[in-house]
Amino acid sequence: MPDRAETSPVSRFQRLDHAAVRRSAANLQRRVEARFPGRSLWEVGAELVALIDEVGSNEGDSRRRVRAARVASRVGMALVLLFFGGAIGLAATEIAASPDSLTVLDWLPLIETIINDVVFGGIAVFFLYTVPERMERARVLRMLHRLRSLAHVIDMHQLTKVPERLHQGSRDDGGLGLTRDEFTIYLHQCSEMLSLGGKTAALFGEETTDGEILDAVGGIETLTSDMARKVWQKIALIPADENHG
Known part of the structure; x- marks a missing residue:
């Protein structure tokens, strides 16, 4: 009897929803732009939204190249x-045409030819079959590299x-040009953006079992979590009294 867990459909709560991640990133980008229009953090948020769109899109030059390579490989x-x-087939036909006239020494090169054809044919088929997979891996790793750079x-x-x-005082005087509440909100938004960067990386792992991609995804998730943790440590150091010091 088959395992029930293997035959049951995957719940929507067991998968990361691309649309939900995209919606959260877009909302955050709008909030940052509305609150801090003079700072470029909202532009970074827009880059993150664009990257999320690219993750879920079936268009683009890279996607088209992978699809073309898949057709060509087949x-x-x-x-x-x-x-x-x-x-x-020709070798088998030759054998069938005059089986009695072939000696043991005649059989050896024919068998060797058949074995060589099978081996080299299998290698060629395997190589062609994996070309689209290697191209897709390279495409995803390039995007993950961009996401890692965005996190930094x-x-x-x-x-x-x-x-x-x-x-x-002001930014010209070496200060932040922010009130205590604005400073806290700014750090919260940085932390939220880093968290969404980790979720974006996780989107790449939803449709693949490629070990190299999953390792890269795990690395970015760890990186963004560590960065967000440092932000929260900084938030904890913000003085309670704005007029203090």
């Missing part, structure tokens, strides 16, 4: 099978925002 596999199948850009936006600069 055609190539058919031609390889036809060629080597024809070679094996988000981290740079909060890196110099320290509580000690909160009461030093």
Whole structure:
């Protein structure tokens, strides 16, 4: 009797919803732009939304190249099978035409030819079959690299925002140009954007079992979690009294 867990459909609560991640990122980007229009953090949020759109899109040059490579690889596999199948068929026909006239020494090169055709044909078919997979892996890894860079850009936006600069005046005077509440909200939004970066990485792992991709996804999730943790530590250091110090 088959395992019930293997035959039951996957619940929508067991998968990360691309639309929900995209909606959360877009809402965050709008909130950042509305609250801090003079700072470029909202532009980073727009880049994150664009990357999420790219994850869920079936269009784009990279996608089209992968689809074209998949079609070409299937055609190539058919031609390889036809060629080597024809070679094996000719060898078998030669054997069937005069089985009594062939000695043991005559059989050896024919058998060797058949084995070589099967081996090299199998290698060629395997290579052609994995071409689209390798292209898809390279495409996803390029996007994950962009996401990793984006996480570092988000981290740079909060890196110099320290509580000690909160009461030093305007940005021209070396201060943050933010009130205590604005500073807290800004750090919260950086943390939220980092978290959404981790969720974006997780979207790549929904449809693949490729170990290299899953390792890259796990690395980005760990990176964004560590960065967000540092932001929360900074939030905890914000003085309760804005007029303090």
